[in-house]
Amino acid sequence: MIKQNLRDLKKEATAHALADAAYELALERGLDGFVVDDIAQRAGYSRRTFANHFSCKEEAVVMATLTFKEKHEPEKLLASIPEGAHPLDTMYHLLKMRLTAELFRKMRTLVAMSKHSPTLEPYILILLRKLQFEAQSILSELSGGRYPEGYAHLLAGATYGVMLPLIDGSLNVLLPGEPAVESAEAMSFEQYLDTAFNHLRKGF
Structure with a gap:
């Protein structure tokens, strides 16, 4: 062993x-x-x-986004989430743990590269799907059959959709670790995540 x-x-x-x-x-x-x-x-x-x-x-370039230590973080998450926690709370903690400044920086760089090198695009999608599937697996394991089949799949897809405006820069959000700027319109990452999850909890 x-x-x-x-x-x-x-x-x-x-x-x-x-x-x-x-x-x-x-x-x-x-x-x-x-x-x-x-x-x-x-x-x-x-x-x-x-x-x-x-x-x-192309695959190697994109997979550099996932750092070596991150591969073991789901195990830490499983140990830190109370038994019976709502899946949305689980996803909230997972995203706060996973979505680091380094990950966003690299993802934004990859998206910028892909505009000149479209061959990167399929592998960026594979990476996003990999992160989403990981979240889906964790949710399924923690829910213990308390929710209908497919619930974890839909929830993971919805919450990882939260990433997209941050990656392509279409929303003015300060990424984790970024210093505050003078623009009053900029939203902190924590504020953005809280707003997104409030919408999810209310069902939009």
Whole structure:
């Protein structure tokens, strides 16, 4: 069991290093300015190792958004949510934990890149779906069959829709950790999240 855990940790660390290298190269050279061999060389691995983790450079660039430590955060969430908590409260805590300034910064950068490199778009959608599915699984586990089938799916979809205006910058919201600006129109991330969840609780 210990060997298996160590093997899994090493695999995750390798994927993280490759994804980080891909993201850095994309920032430095643009998506068309490097190839898979450049990623492998920067991360210190072979092209074959890259192929064991990612299908293409676009996937690696996008997956850099998920940091190594974040992969274990759902376990912490499960331990911190009281038994019988309403799914909306669970989602609220999950989003506050997951939606960090670093994640938003990288997601906004990816969206900006995708305007010049549309091949990134499918992988951005895959990433969002991955986060949504994770939330859906946590909700299903915590609800213990108290809600109709499909409830967790719909709730996770609705709450992760909260992310989209923040990622594309269509709403004036200060991301976690950003300093306040002079504009009185800017809403803090906490205010935005509270407003969105109030709407969800009232059923719009």
